[in-house]
Amino acid sequence: MGKGLKVVTIGGGSSYTPELVEGFIKRHRELPVSELWLVDIEDGKEKLEIVGNLAKRMVNKSGVDMKIHLTLDRKEALEGADFVTTQLRVGLLDARIKDERIPLSHGVIGQETNGAGGLFKALRTIPVIFDILNDVEKYCPNAWVINFTNPTGIISEAVFRYTKFKKYIGLCNVPIHLKNDIAKLFNSDSNRISMDFAGLNHMVYGLNVFLDGEDVTKEAISRFVTSDVTMQNIKAIEFNSDFIKSLGVIPCPYHRYYYKTKEMLEDEIKEFKEGKCRGEVVKELEKELFELYKDKNLDTKPSQLEKRGGAYYSDAACNLISSIYNDKKDIQVVNTLNNGAIRDFKDDQAVEISSIITKNGPKPLSIGYLPESVHGLVSQIKSFELLAAKAAVTGDYNAALLALCINPLIPSDELAKTILDEMLKAHKEYLPQFRK
Template identity: 65%
Template sequence: MSKGIKIATIGGGSSYTPELVEGFIRNYEELPVRELWLVDIEAGKEKLEIVGNLAKRMIEKAGLPIDVHLTLDRREALKDADFVTTQFRVGLLEARAKDERIPMKYGVLGQETNGPGGLFKGLRTIPVILDICKDMEELCPDAWLINFTNPAGMVTEAVLRYSNISKVVGLCNVPIGMEMGIAKLLDIDHSRVHIDFAGLNHMVYGLDIFVDGVSVKDKVMDMITDPENSSFVKNIKGLGWEPEFIKSLNVLTCPYHMYYYKSRDMVEKAAKSAEEEGTRAEVVQKLEKELFELYKDPELDIKPPQLEERGGAYYSDAAVRLITSIYTDKRDIQPVNTVNNGAIASIPHDSAVEVSCVITKDGPKPVVMGDLPVPVRGLVQQIKSFERVAAEAAVSGDYDKAVLALTINPLTPSDTVAKQIVDEMMEVHKEHLPQFYSKVEA
């Protein structure tokens, strides 16, 4: 790696890519990227070219010697890579829109990474990520796989369990967003805030909160239950927590907990939004259209501020921070998805968890958190069961396991409803679920 770093980004035509490129530019001194390969599929060719050309203009403006390569040949991009980042969406936003709309017909939340939507995104994504892992074993066996593709926890679980790749880290922008939120609440610089994170992806809790190494958890819990500061807990527009609930839970929640602790409210809200302005996927499709029009402008050579409306705030901060810390053996503490190894007592050792880790050149070393508090332990274990069974269904193509996974998920009211949703979603996503259909055809 002495000549600089080669990074391959799978899903390089994503509207998020300019944010990642901005991060590489900003951190070039610590992280000397020599080659950036942006990879996509035939259906994403036009977007790849638009984003790739913007990336080249951004790098040219910064005056840095980073070569940007655009390709539809994944294997060419992976050869001798040092880091592989994944940010792809099987079935594109059209698939996400189906994941959101179909469950709502059954009174169940349709959402990208939770409940039926999370299950089907996992079923479509896991076989593809495992294919990427096979290519990596052959073409860049020493590379680190940094996975952003949702559902990140389930995908990391599948890679750890069903591939020979051990150098994998799942990453999400939710914990860094929580840190930023606390820093804003306390009106201090983000670098002074440290949170002990433990749980799963999109199911992570802040067990303790520190400023300059001193716990301020009691102060923060008081502040976020004060109606004056209600904007902090209104993670999802227009819905706040009951102060009594948050106070007695006594841990920091993440925005996705709303789907579990306020299930009925969230289903009603999603249905109303879908009716008035479209599902989140449909809203994002419109946003993306506008973004790509901006990206086409040959005069544009910066990340446009409109990208922040897309929803991935701090994405590049999290990605570049992690890659830099592995590359420089920094040994700072960051929350990532990795194998548990006893860090959280009530989760199996060999399962993926989202937990604060010391980041070294050999990857994340989880900080031992002990047991999860009793009030949150059961929900985390239930979601881990769901992820494990869902990953098994994705790999085996076992229909019964898919129904079982969705029935286990707390957002599903019954096995009957689970079966109905699975049947309908299997049909509409048939093209992207070959593992379930090849046996039938054979």
């Protein structure tokens, strides 16, 4: 195994970083990270220093041999790295708030990874991810890039379709969150539960559930429909139990935006009028978190971080890195090239799928065709992703418009154009590809 590993986290000033640091500390015997470089931009300098100092205190308390570096110089950080993780937000939380409030002002769902908000987060983010990949190819060409930045599915589609970069994996905490929640419904440890996941990012389904190797899918669905399983950032509006039983698979929390659109929109409109859309709530949460992080006596991840919505991030990210490094060949859910795993999609399209994780990357598990009950919606979202990726890379206005018109959360073509034009103007600082 040789020398220790160098890991670079771009967007290191994120409030999520203590999750990642905790994950590396817990796994230090199997994943010997000797250098963790936290990188941010000038606008994030203060947060980088605050969270970086907390990271140093956490490492000191643990006694592990890991050096924390803080820098605004991405190229310096990347030199010779083994793994690069990305967790950035172009335009910061103010951009997210626009992504939510502008659609809501037109009576349409406003959410950071779905509908118009998801499109514009992709338009802002993909060019920045491409710049990072270019630097990785120059300064650490053997490094794996693990992207946790949303919208992970659209970003993954763009990377695989418009670059030649191979050592890239998109990652989300939704599948591991859902698996752990299902385990709780069975009063079981999570390691006794296994699930087959397939679909797209934030459009992924649990197809089969096993407890100690026994198929308990029907029982899991029955328990799921009487529970309030969700995530911190998504309201636990109850699914119709007959519908979910008919669906025959377990949806993820983000499916509420599609199966409970009316109820979710009503709730969001209420929050919008009160000045409490999710981005505004998160902004206040982050203020509280960073005040906590400043405490020189704090040397552990605070429990308040769970309210932020990133639960199990460290487990997902660190498990993935450890499995690549140790060639574990275990099964994890990642965003990768389809390569025949889901027959509803082409081989060169990005999917979120249970995969065997090896030192050479993920090998997606074949599930055949998706159930007919979900095929239509998932295919519609894939069309949206393909057009969104094209618009982000080329600055093609018509591709962006068509993406919105196709998305099931946008109810008319005229409304799609109105929202598109307004959001292009609101985000023009971060959309150089559209300036022509």
